[in-house]
Amino acid sequence: MRRSFVPLAFAAVSVLLLMVAMMMFMSTPVLAQENPTATPIVAEAGTGAIQLRYWNGLTGSDGVTMNEMVAKFAEENPEVSIRVESMAWATYFDKLLTSLVAGDPPELFLLHHQEIPQFARLGVLGATDDMFDYAGGPLPAADFAEPIFSATVYNGVRYGVVIDNHGWGLWVNNDLFEAAGLDPSVRPANAEEYIRYATLLTLDANGKHPNEEGFDPENVVQWGACISWLKPTFLSTLWQFGGDIVSEDGKTATINSEAGHKALQFLYDLIYVHHVAPPPAGFDSWQTFAANKLAMIPEGTWFRNFVTLDNPDLNWTAHGLPQWGDVRPATWVSSHVLYWPASLSGEKLEWARKLAIYLSEQGLYWATSGQVPGRLSQRAELDPEVFPSNIAIGRAFEEYGVPELASPYSTELVAAFEPEIDAALNNLKTIDQALNDANDRIQAILDRGG
Amino acid sequence: MQKVATGPTLQGRIGQFQFTLRRQEAVTGFLFILPFVAFFVIFRVWPAIQAILMSFRQWEVLMPEHPYIGLNNFRELMNDDLWWLSLRNTSLFAVLTVIGNTLISLAAALVVIQPIRFQTLYRVVFYAPVLLSVSSVCVIWSWILNKEFGVLNYFLSKFGIAPVPWTADPNIVIPSLSLVTIWWGFGFPMLVFMAGLQAIPEHLYEAAKIDGANAWQRFRFVTLPLLRPTILFVTVTQFIAHLQVFGQSFIITGGGPGRSSYTVIMHLYYTAWRFYRMGYGAAMAVALGIVMIVLTLIQFRFFGRREEE
Numbered sequence: 001m002r003r004s005f006v007p008l009a010f011a012a013v014s015v016l017l018l019m020v021a022m023m024m025f026m027s028t029p030v031l032a033q034e035n036p037t038a039t040p041i042v043a044e045a046g047t048g049a050i051q052l053r054y055w056n057g058l059t060g061s062d063g064v065t066m067n068e069m070v071a072k073f074a075e076e077n078p079e080v081s082i083r084v085e086s087m088a089w090a091t092y093f094d095k096l097l098t099s100l101v102a103g104d105p106p107e108l109f110l111l112h113h114q115e116i117p118q119f120a121r122l123g124v125l126g127a128t129d130d131m132f133d134y135a136g137g138p139l140p141a142a143d144f145a146e147p148i149f150s151a152t153v154y155n156g157v158r159y160g161v162v163i164d165n166h167g168w169g170l171w172v173n174n175d176l177f178e179a180a181g182l183d184p185s186v187r188p189a190n191a192e193e194y195i196r197y198a199t200l201l202t203l204d205a206n207g208k209h210p211n212e213e214g215f216d217p218e219n220v221v222q223w224g225a226c227i228s229w230l231k232p233t234f235l236s237t238l239w240q241f242g243g244d245i246v247s248e249d250g251k252t253a254t255i256n257s258e259a260g261h262k263a264l265q266f267l268y269d270l271i272y273v274h275h276v277a278p279p280p281a282g283f284d285s286w287q288t289f290a291a292n293k294l295a296m297i298p299e300g301t302w303f304r305n306f307v308t309l310d311n312p313d314l315n316w317t318a319h320g321l322p323q324w325g326d327v328r329p330a331t332w333v334s335s336h337v338l339y340w341p342a343s344l345s346g347e348k349l350e351w352a353r354k355l356a357i358y359l360s361e362q363g364l365y366w367a368t369s370g371q372v373p374g375r376l377s378q379r380a381e382l383d384p385e386v387f388p389s390n391i392a393i394g395r396a397f398e399e400y401g402v403p404e405l406a407s408p409y410s411t412e413l414v415a416a417f418e419p420e421i422d423a424a425l426n427n428l429k430t431i432d433q434a435l436n437d438a439n440d441r442i443q444a445i446l447d448r449g450g
Numbered sequence: 451m452q453k454v455a456t457g458p459t460l461q462g463r464i465g466q467f468q469f470t471l472r473r474q475e476a477v478t479g480f481l482f483i484l485p486f487v488a489f490f491v492i493f494r495v496w497p498a499i500q501a502i503l504m505s506f507r508q509w510e511v512l513m514p515e516h517p518y519i520g521l522n523n524f525r526e527l528m529n530d531d532l533w534w535l536s537l538r539n540t541s542l543f544a545v546l547t548v549i550g551n552t553l554i555s556l557a558a559a560l561v562v563i564q565p566i567r568f569q570t571l572y573r574v575v576f577y578a579p580v581l582l583s584v585s586s587v588c589v590i591w592s593w594i595l596n597k598e599f600g601v602l603n604y605f606l607s608k609f610g611i612a613p614v615p616w617t618a619d620p621n622i623v624i625p626s627l628s629l630v631t632i633w634w635g636f637g638f639p640m641l642v643f644m645a646g647l648q649a650i651p652e653h654l655y656e657a658a659k660i661d662g663a664n665a666w667q668r669f670r671f672v673t674l675p676l677l678r679p680t681i682l683f684v685t686v687t688q689f690i691a692h693l694q695v696f697g698q699s700f701i702i703t704g705g706g707p708g709r710s711s712y713t714v715i716m717h718l719y720y721t722a723w724r725f726y727r728m729g730y731g732a733a734m735a736v737a738l739g740i741v742m743i744v745l746t747l748i749q750f751r752f753f754g755r756r757e758e759e
Contacts, residue, residue, distance in 0.1 A: 093723070093724065094723050097511060097723065097726070100512060101511060101512060118726075122511070122512040122513070123512075124512060218612075279618065279707075280707075281615070281617070281618035281619075281706055281707035282595075282596070282597045282615050282616070282617045282618030282707075283597070283598070283618070284596055284598060284599065287598075287599060288598060291599075293598075409725070411724050411725065412724070412725045415720055415724065415725075419705065419706065419708055419709045419712070420708070422706050422707055422708050423707065423708030423709070426618070426620075426706075426707040426708060428620055428707060428708045428710070429708065
């Protein structure tokens with residue numbers, strides 16, 4: 001009888017061992033493995049005993065630049081080692097959120113200024129006032145460029161250390177401009193001129209321009225303009241016409257104002273009235289620009305790497321965004337800001353602060369990624385031969401840059417209006433309908449937030 | 451001579467021995483499935499219960515309080531036009547994909563089960579896309595479907611066909627995503643159909659031939675009826691899978707143009723993970739689960755009826 005229990009006991013022990021082994025495997029932290037296999041998105045810098053984790057969403061060539069800067073810091077500070085993890089922004093937010101919930105966030109992480117309220121109201125961001133000279137810290141507050149520096153304050157507390165400003169500019173193809181008899185170094189001064197330029201630069205398969213008899217809008221082989229990323233293009237245009245998505249007190253949705261109608265109508269007319277820009281859905285503006293089939297593209301500062309590294313034969317010029325609206329010049333500007341968790345303390349906090357200061361001081365090196373340094377002294381040192389786009393677009397940020405609204409609901413607000421604008425520009429909704437729907441969605445979010 | 455009552459005692463002992471053996475076998479069997487059951491409970495059942503409980507709360511990530519709000523999340527869901535829009539898009543996608551997948555995988559199975567040349571090669575080639583990740587499939591297809599530079603439009607242009615806006619036209623964006631998904635996934639149901647076809651006794655076809663049935667009649671009156679359980683399995687599992695479509699629309703179209711390819715799981719993802727409204731997101735998950743259960747019951751009723759009769 002006792003013998004019959006042997007297979008039973010064997011099975012039970014096997015099952016137990018298997019479960020324990022699986023659990024051990026699952027609970028082993030990656031850092032604790034003897035020989036961790038680094039994926040291309042993970043970079044280890046230094047071998048010091050003090051270990052920091054630094055997460056960011058820099059998956060392009062800017063991530064490589066960032067890793068080089070971190071490696072240099074680790075080289076200069078042998079007591080520290082840094083594990084840099086770069087992941088696509090969508091994945092990044094999910095992972096960051098999960099790590100915060102689990103109480104195990106990275107020691108340093110990168111966000112944009114507009115996300116401060118979203119995280120700060122949850123109490124997970126460390127305050128950084130004491131990093132600046134007005135509170136006895138090492139960083140000179142006056143050296144940080146406006147309007148972004150002011151936008152890093154939420155409820156009277158400053159969060160993060162700004163390392164750059166990035167935002168919207170106009171990139172033009174010099175060859176196409178010259179072929180059309182236009183000077184690429186001269187930016188279109190206003191909406192009228194922008195449309196005139198775009199008309200001269202748009203060609204159908206028969207070589208006709210949109211203002212010529214027999215032009216075939218269904219068979220365009222070269223576009224003068226495009227919409228590009230909807231959020232910055234629409235917001236910049238909206239601000240230029242004197243509008244905004246919410247009222248100044250943040251309680252009322254205002255996207256369907258007269259300014260909103262004018263802004264959306266302007267963009268709509270580029271596509272369906274003037275026939276100088278394609279409907280945005282499915283249009284690959286970057287590849288079309290690289291193929292010399294698109295003359296003007298509103299695009300971000302990060303476009304520099306695409307036109308210099310990926311397509312070195314392209315002949316281009318960068319400008320600040322032109323003024324299309326009838327009220328004021330405006331261009332969308334955001335920033336990369338370094339944060340650490342509120343729960344961080346001790347020597348890890350000290351080293352996270354040191355790394356943030358170091359990265360903030362490397363603005364000139366970081367400028368090779370296309371971004372505009374967050375500090376004025378660094379901007380003044382930019383070589384015009386090497387950094388023409390950083391200088392031209394950076395100047396526009398200082399003169400008429402408008403930071404994206406920083407709100408606890410900033411992500412949700414964008415998700416509320418962007419598809420509506422997309423629907424209007426793809427002729428799926430009327431302008432009225434799209435703006436009213438966007439307004440209702442935004443208002444619902446604001447109402448829910450109290 | 452005294453009669454020794456050995457019979458009942460021996461039978462009783464044998465019975466007791468068999469019972470003990472059965473019990474031991476049962477316990478051993480249970481222990482073997484214990485790891486699966488344990489992980490299934492920990493990673494499937496427990497989160498599902500938590501999600502149901504969460505759906506009755508105003509559960510925002512990292513907020514100290516998660517107040518109970520009864521059915522408010524479900525009331526909001528019933529008035530959420532994006533929920534209904536995404537459900538409509540998702541249902542259209544699921545119907546197109548399930549029909550396409552079932553027909554193509556059945557046709558492929560009928561072909562590769564025949565003793566043709568390069569039979570194994572065909573089976574491998576048809577199945578191979580299943581092994582790819584959704585990201586790879588979507589990146590490749592977003593290039594193929596590109597209106598200006600896509601290879602599909604390039605080939606169509608050789609026949610004088612104007613560039614088709616595969617992912618830019620609201621009327622064809624979901625069929626386009628469905629096409630991508632069918633290409634990606636028909637290999638698995640093909641395998642299931644192959645197994646189903648191999649289980650049909652050969653003598654039934656021989657009898658049908660003797661009765662004068664042609665190829666179509668043999669397929670219609672022998673193959674299809676006997677494949678009914680397999681078709682039921684394929685359609686039920688496919689519906690459940692495709693009602694959870696996310697990667698294709700998220701990567702290829704971002705839910706656009708407008709919200710023409712915005713799906714339920716995209717809505718859930720944005721709500722829970724981007725807007726941190728886990729309670730409302732959980733309510734969406736529960737509602738989608740109910741939709742799946744209802745659809746599964748309908749399919750069982752539709753395809754299972756003749757079996758019962």
